[in-house]
Amino acid sequence: MLFQKSKHTLFVFLFALAGAVQAQAVKLPNVTILATGGTIAGTGATSTTTVGYTAATVGVQALIQAVPEITKVANVSGEQVFQIASENMSNEHWLTLAKRVNVLLSQPNVDGIVITHGTDTLEETAYFLNLVVKSRKPVVVVGSMRPSTALSADGPINLYNAVQLAGSQAAVGRGVLVAMNDQIHAARDVTKSNTTTADTFRTAELGMVGYLQGGKPFFYRDVTRKHTVETEFDVSKLDVLPQVDVAYAYANVGDVAVKALVAAGAKGLVHAGVGNGSLPAKTKPALVAAREKGVVIVRSARVGQGIVARNGEANDDQLDFVVSDTLSPQKARILLMLALTKTSDTKDIQRMFYTY
Incomplete structure (x- = not known):
């Protein structure tokens, strides 16, 4: 009788344990990895090729299989959206990616x-998505500075952390976050600061x-600028984005770049000025003419x-120019x-630059 009771107790315990394990598995978040290429999906000739x-x-499945620990923290699925080096990222790629993100x-x-991504334009893709994703659910953009074949490759731990965060x-x-080197950055403000180091x-x-x-995110500040569901931008029916280009300023710069970009069909121009966005004397007339x-x-x-x-190094009110606030030239282009x-009204566009 005692033996039978012990068997029954053991059976109940094992059944409860199995149920607890199954419940734990069910509670794992469902995270989709969208792969776009980049260094995190790169290979070198040797283990020291960085x-x-x-x-x-x-491919995305190989990336997932290389980090089996991911399956302990999330139910992971993967899609190969495209497979490119990120210097080749285009407006069309962004629209495709954003639409897929919103559907998912x-x-x-x-x-x-x-989203696994090359680091060269990672900050731009992250900010674009930050403005057009229509969900409060986490979207995390991640990459690596060393290819998958390198000694101490940073891709696997970055991917593991990104899945945990998502x-x-x-x-x-x-909003959209960037997870790299054990750090969490906001898409609007982060930038690549070094050509090759892992803490770039x-x-x-x-x-x-x-x-x-330790597999957990610790947040220390909030993002105050509006993003994702709070924005007015909708790409669901967009197949093309207006042409906007960047003209870079430097000592002895002239008006060639500005005139060429306008002639090539630019609807908007971001002038990456020196200092506080100063307008060089040789460039300013071309910018004024472009605005006209x-x-x-x-x-x-x-x-x-x-x-x-605004109205600092130039009379923006008189020239009918917009200022970028704290956005870098490449992110100002995106906004x-x-x-x-939505509009060509410069006052409304200036509002957007102070909002997003």
Whole structure:
């Protein structure tokens, strides 16, 4: 009798344990990995090849299989959206990616998305998505500085961290995030700051938003600019974005670039000025003429940090120019493209630059 009771007790315990394990498995978040190529999917000739490697050669399933620990923290699925080095990222790629992200996030069985990406334009893709994703669910963009074949490749741990972050309730409603080198950055402000080192992604003055440690995200500041569901931009019916280009300023610069870009059909121009977005004497007439033709001009700065002051280095009210606030030239270009899908009114566009 005692033996039978012991058997029954053991059976109940094992049944309860199996149920607990199954319940734990069910509770894992569902994270979809969208792969776009880049160094994280790259391979080199040897294990010490960290420059001169070939990007975008490893498929999404191989990336997932290389980090089996991921399956312990999320129910992971993968899609190969495209397979390119990120210097080849285009407006068309962005629209395709954004639409796929929005479709997936509208599904109840998707809790978050990770996008693997080359680092060269990672910050731009992240900011574009930050403006057009229509969900509060986490979207995390991740890459690596060393190819998958390198000694101490940073791709596997970055991907593991990104999946943890995308499946975390703590990341909900924080906009698009970048997870690199155990750090969490906001898409609007992060930038690649070094050509080759693993700690290249920085938010220099405003600071990163958190850390990833021990498989958990720790957030220390909020993102105050509007993003994702709070924006007015909708790409669901867009197949093309307005042409917006960047004209870079430097000592002895002239008007050739501005005139060429306008002649090539630019609807908007971001002037990456020196200092506080200053307008060189040889360039200013071409910018004024472009505005008179209907091209929207945004005064930005090449220095990387700080606010471009409206009516500071130029009389923006008189010239009918827009200033970029703290956005880098490459991110100002993104916002201006999306703004031009809504309006050509410079006052309204200036509002957007102070909002997003």
